[in-house]
Every structure is written in C-alpha cells, then in structure tokens.
Amino acid sequence: MWIIELTFTANDERLAARPAHRRLLEQLHGEGVVRLAGPLADDSGAVIVLDVADRDAVDRLIAADPYFTTPGVSVAKIRQWEPFLS
Incomplete structure (x- = not known):
C-alpha cells in the first residue's frame, strides 16, 4: 500500500476542484484502489x-x-506502507 500526504493552502481553485477529485476517489474506492x-x-x-x-x-x-x-x-510525501492489520 501507499500513503499520499497532501498539504493545502486557502485557495478558491482548490475548493472548486475538490468535488471532481472526490468523485474520482469514490470511483477508485469502489474498484479497491483507494482504501481510505x-x-x-x-x-x-x-x-x-x-x-x-x-x-x-x-x-x-x-x-x-x-x-x-x-x-x-x-503533494507533501508519498510513502510505501506495509500494514500488518487491516
């Protein structure tokens, strides 16, 4: 598994782009790609x-x-993660 850590600033463009981003994450969650x-x-x-x-x-x-x-x-960090519990 992999962890992506994001950092945000107060920017209206970010807020306007968020709904489409969340829809994509929901789709990928349904496919088992996004876990959390x-x-x-x-x-x-x-x-x-x-x-x-x-x-x-x-x-x-x-x-x-x-x-x-x-x-x-x-994107602040991308790290590989090896959980032993899920």
Whole structure:
C-alpha cells in the first residue's frame, strides 16, 4: 500500500476542484484502489491510502487527477506502507 500526504493552502481553485477529485476517489474506492481518503481535521491537508502494486501506479493515479496540480494543493510525501492489520 501507499500513503499520499497532501498539504493545502486557502485557495478558491482548490475548493472548486475538490468535488471532481472526490468523485474520482469514490470511483477508485469502489474498484479497491483507494482504501481510505480524507482531509485532516484542521483542513491543512489530506491523506489518501492506495492499494496498488508500485510507485509507478501511484504516479499514474496522481497524473490522472488534476486536483494534485491545482493551486493550493501540494503533494507533501508519498510513502510505501506495509500494514500488518487491516
């Protein structure tokens, strides 16, 4: 699995782009690709947990979602995660 950590700034473009981004995440959740996703409680960023084979798959997902390059959204970290409980 992989964790994408996002950071946000107060930018109206980010807020306008969020509904389409969430629809895509919901679709990917239905396909089993996105396991968990959501904003941090203070809305300073978000966490997305992906169940994909490798970093290339993560990069393709990021490239396919314009939200990740919307002003006000930054990918802070991408980390591989190996949970032992689910």
